[in-house]
Amino acid sequence: MTDRAWAAEAVAALRSHVDGVTPVRRLPSPFYTVDIRAVDESGFPAGLKYKTVRDLFLRDIADGAITAGTSLVEASGSATAIAAAHFARLVGLPLTVVLPARTSPAQIARIEGYGAVCRPAERPAAMYDEARAFAAKTGAHYLDYLGRALDAVDWRRSSIASALAAEEPRWIVVGVGSGVTATTVGRYLRNAGGTETRLAVVDAENSSYFPGWAEGVSGYGTGMPSKIPGIGRPRMEPAFRGSLVDLVIPVPDGASVAAMRWCHDATGVPVGPSTGANLWGTWELARIMRRDGVRGTIATLFADAGEQYSGTFHDPAWVAERGFEVETYAERIAELYSH
Numbered sequence: 001m002t003d004r005a006w007a008a009e010a011v012a013a014l015r016s017h018v019d020g021v022t023p024v025r026r027l028p029s030p031f032y033t034v035d036i037r038a039v040d041e042s043g044f045p046a047g048l049k050y051k052t053v054r055d056l057f058l059r060d061i062a063d064g065a066i067t068a069g070t071s072l073v074e075a076s077g078s079a080t081a082i083a084a085a086h087f088a089r090l091v092g093l094p095l096t097v098v099l100p101a102r103t104s105p106a107q108i109a110r111i112e113g114y115g116a117v118c119r120p121a122e123r124p125a126a127m128y129d130e131a132r133a134f135a136a137k138t139g140a141h142y143l144d145y146l147g148r149a150l151d152a153v154d155w156r157r158s159s160i161a162s163a164l165a166a167e168e169p170r171w172i173v174v175g176v177g178s179g180v181t182a183t184t185v186g187r188y189l190r191n192a193g194g195t196e197t198r199l200a201v202v203d204a205e206n207s208s209y210f211p212g213w214a215e216g217v218s219g220y221g222t223g224m225p226s227k228i229p230g231i232g233r234p235r236m237e238p239a240f241r242g243s244l245v246d247l248v249i250p251v252p253d254g255a256s257v258a259a260m261r262w263c264h265d266a267t268g269v270p271v272g273p274s275t276g277a278n279l280w281g282t283w284e285l286a287r288i289m290r291r292d293g294v295r296g297t298i299a300t301l302f303a304d305a306g307e308q309y310s311g312t313f314h315d316p317a318w319v320a321e322r323g324f325e326v327e328t329y330a331e332r333i334a335e336l337y338s339h
Contacts, residue, residue: 006068007061010091014054014061022163025302027279028266030336033295034286038278039163040302042271045086047304048230051159052149052180053083057091059152060141066093071140075121075131077103078229079304080145085114096140098131106311149180150239160301161188169197170289170296173281175231175274175303176201176209176248179240186244198246202281204232210250212236227253227322230274230304249281256280257313258329260306264314270306273313278303280329283336 023043027036044050060066070093074084077099088095095116099108108118119134121127128146135142155161161184164172172189176182182201189197203209204226212220218236226232236242253273260276263269278300285298312318319326 003067010061010066011058013090014058014087022159024163024167025267025269027263028337029286030283030339031286031290034289035297036282036286037167037169037297037299038302039160039299040269041160042269042275042302042305045082045305047079047272048160048181048274048301049079049083049145050086052153053080053143053145054087055154056143056145056149056152057087060143061091065141066091069093071138072096072143073098073131073135073138073140074143074145075099075128076145077107079308081107081111081116082114082308084143084145085111085116089115096134096138098127098134100127104312107308110308146178146237146239149178150183153180153184155184155187156191158184158188161185164299164301165189165192165195165197167297167299169299170294171198171200171282171285171298173200173202173249173278173285173298173300175277175301176203176240177226177231177233177237177274179209179237181301183239183241183244186241190244199244200247200249200281200285201245202231202249202251202277204228204251204256204277205253206234207232207250208234208236209240210248213242213245213248216242218242227324228256228273228277229309230272231277247285249284251277251280252325252329254325255329255332257319257324258326258333259283260313261326261330262333263302264306269302270310270314271302272304272306272309274303275301283333 023040025038029036041048072095075098081097101120206224208220208222221235256273256276259279260273282300
């Protein structure tokens, strides 16, 4: 098979495997004046990261950086690694994932279940440098999701941004980790023109985005990792464009977990803690809208698949062992919905 023929088959497989209608769920709202909708990406193996990693593969195949037989390298212990491993197997290419040594055995098993090889980073703080060096040493292609995903996403045609905007909401609420989703949605809204929809992002404890955005410092860093997978970073990543964001909402880690549990109980959909953060931010905005006498819709995302957290965030014993304060926030949610 020629490389052009391989590329054509790989692109067809990548496109057909993800395209389709994403469910939009209407969620119980604490206020009759505010409608809450969620675009549900949780059905994909890696949740929200799934389509973005797919777009990165498509971009690199189109550029000729990925060809038949190319070995791949990525640096991640999270959903990005799951998505990369899935698509590498789909197109028949070997993948090495450089990940933090603290990555759970269950997560490593999921990544390796797709055929990838996991390589613990010798120095977690230099994980990305180690991945880049390993790729150079072995002649592999470094995917570099964190540094390159924003350029791979066509924000004009983004299915996630268009699905959120289609609800004609007053607010869109998304999480911020790499910054790719927030910037994609922000660009989409600016390009739409004439829309009154505003963009809010939620941030985790210890993360850099809320203080950096509030102070207007694009290179702000805390040096502390987030405990909520998918959102929060020790530094503001280059993909994040604070000028496109109307509001950043800091969310306590315990609130993310409590809202995640509420979502499962209320909708039957198992989601992860970054979805919980989205919901907490949505409720904060709903309160503001009610206070100001504003009617309308808030659109958010079910961003992560809950099944990958069955042994962690969905395990009360695991959560308690790690000191998450959940009950206080669970009581606040119950009170919110008691009126």
